Amino acid sequence: MGMLEIHKQYLVDENQKPVAVVIPIEEFREIERLLGHFSRHTDKLFPDESEGLSEPVKQPEPPLQTGKEEVRIQRMAWIKSHRQEFAGQYVALDGDRLVGHGTTIREAQEQAKQQGIPNPFLVRLPAENEVLWGGW
Numbered sequence: 001m002g003m004l005e006i007h008k009q010y011l012v013d014e015n016q017k018p019v020a021v022v023i024p025i026e027e028f029r030e031i032e033r034l035l036g037h038f039s040r041h042t043d044k045l046f047p048d049e050s051e052g053l054s055e056p057v058k059q060p061e062p063p064l065q066t067g068k069e070e071v072r073i074q075r076m077a078w079i080k081s082h083r084q085e086f087a088g089q090y091v092a093l094d095g096d097r098l099v100g101h102g103t104t105i106r107e108a109q110e111q112a113k114q115q116g117i118p119n120p121f122l123v124r125l126p127a128e129n130e131v132l133w134g135g136w
Contacts, residue, residue, distance in 0.1 A: 004027070004030060004031070004034070005027075006023055006027050006031075007023060007024055007027065008021050008022065008023045009021070009022045009023075010022075071095050074095045074096035075093050075095065075096065075121055077096060078093060078096040078097075078098070079091075079093075079123065079125065082098070082125075083125050084128070086101055086125050087125055087126065087127040087128060087130075088103075088125070088126065088127040088130065089101050089102060089103060089108075089124070089125060090102055090103070090104060090105045090107070090108040090122060090123070090124045090125075091108055091122070091123060091124075091125060092108040092109055092111060092112035092117070092120035092121070092122050093120055093121040093122075093123070094112070094115075094117045094120055094121070099111065099112040099115045099117045099120050100112040100114075100115070100117075100120065105122055105124070108120075108122055109122060
């Protein structure tokens with residue numbers, strides 16, 4: 001079985017840039033036949049890649065928000081909404097619900113435990129004019 005020889009001519013525009021290819025109709029039909037034969041057998045050659053070859057590419061679904069991501073978003077929204085109200089304090093959150101607050105982390109955690117939340121999200125909300133530093 002020999003290689004298919006294609007006799008082609010290029011059509012060019014006024015700037016001599018190729019814009020189309022002309023091939024004899026018999027060669028075109030042979031190309032179509034070979035492509036049809038190939039497409040019927042791709043499942044044997046590439047079993048994982050053959051599905052959907054004739055279908056349009058589908059856009060991926062947006063990632064589903066996991067429970068953890070949803071809770072993180074709730075916490076961030078709460079902090080943004082209540083930053084000024086609790087500036088300079090520690091807050092204990094259960095999702096977007098305040099379950100404790102105070103000037104120490106222990107105070108905020110104890111209030112949360114009293115409400116039945118043993119492991120709250122604890123964070124300190126700095127005051128607007130507060131200077132933060134990490135030390136050496």
